[in-house]
């Protein structure tokens with residue numbers, strides 16, 4: 001494997017997030033390049049490879065792992081596959097960048113962390129909100145003292161539900177809107193509060209509109225108390241009409257800031273006829289819409305890829321690791337248990353013998 005030059009990356013998955021990885025890596029050619037893509041549906045990896053000029057494609061990711069020059073493999077596959085894929089990648093001696101949520105259970109998280117440690121490879125957790133330029137600006141201002149002591153950070157992500165079937169099947173996703181979207185907010189608040197320990201978690205969840213499609217919750221409100229008198233409020237929904245919403249609010253004794261990732265970066269637009277593309281999960285481009293520009297950059301995806309590639313080269317320390325993904329998972333367990341019992345769940349959480357976090361609801 002190379003020790004300098006752009007890091008050679010293999011991507012597992014060729015659909016929504018696989019495409020995002022390919023596009024994001026294309027944006028940081030000095031740091032990384034996609035050497036190969038693997039996806040099981042015949043034709044799909046090839047299609048992605050043609051679109052992005054990726055030299056090699058595979059239907060079985062294990063064949064991709066046998067390629068000597070690949071240094072880092074990104075996992076953009078359904079949640080229930082993350083743990084086994086991580087083990088396989090680590091055993092092939094390659095670094096891992098795993099999409100959120102880290103996996104399905106805490107036992108899987110331990111296995112992933114332990115295997116990567118044993119094999120001497122990095123296990124990095126792809127939480128792009130730590131790289132989202134607007135949110136990074138809010139954190140920088142907070143660190144500069146703009147708001148005095150920050151006592152509350154709110155992060156919300158809402159839309160009308162995911163694009164692929166497996167998200168709706170809790171056997172394969174592990175849970176609903178909290179599992180899928182809440183993992184972002186939990187990681188974000190933890191980072192914003194400089195990794196303060198979690199004291200307790202309280203959560204309310206319900207299935208308001210998609211009960212016919214899923215056993216998972218389609219709406220969740222989660223309150224996390226961190227050490228030092230600070231609270232994170234995380235709101236998530238698959239029941240919210242009108243496309244994608246992603247926002248933060250930061251409250252301190254000396255000030256406040258708000259950041260709206262989508263409508264706040266967009267061009268308020270009215271079109272009688274509609275047009276090509278507005279933004280992820282927008283239901284229509286007719287009437288009023290909020291088309292974004294530089295969508296991936298506004299999310300921080302190229303920036304995250306540059307960072308993780310630099311970590312492979314030893315030029316930076318991972319800002320988000322397997323251990324962070326595991327902590328997020330602990331908060332998710334606590335949130336489902338809280339919603340199930342109506343109680344606030346204190347940390348450290350006790351061990352649970354469940355197949356997936358939602359079983360605690």
Ligand SMILES: NC(=O)c1ccc[n+]([C@@H]2O[C@H](COP(=O)([O-])OP(=O)(O)OC[C@H]3O[C@@H](n4cnc5c(N)ncnc54)[C@H](O)[C@@H]3O)[C@@H](O)[C@H]2O)c1
Pocket residue numbers: 012013014015016017018038039040041044061075076077078079081099100101126128164166180
């Ligand atoms: N960071 C983000 O904002 C973000 C956004 C979307 C999805 N994600 C995460 O990315 C992951 C993938 O989600 P998605 O939206 O791309 O799903 P998707 O259904 O659009 O794509 C999943 C891909 O995984 C592939 N796959 C399925 N089984 C496989 C196997 N056995 N071996 C190899 N590949 C396999 C599929 O063929 C497909 O290409 C999920 O964990 C999801 O939570 C993260």
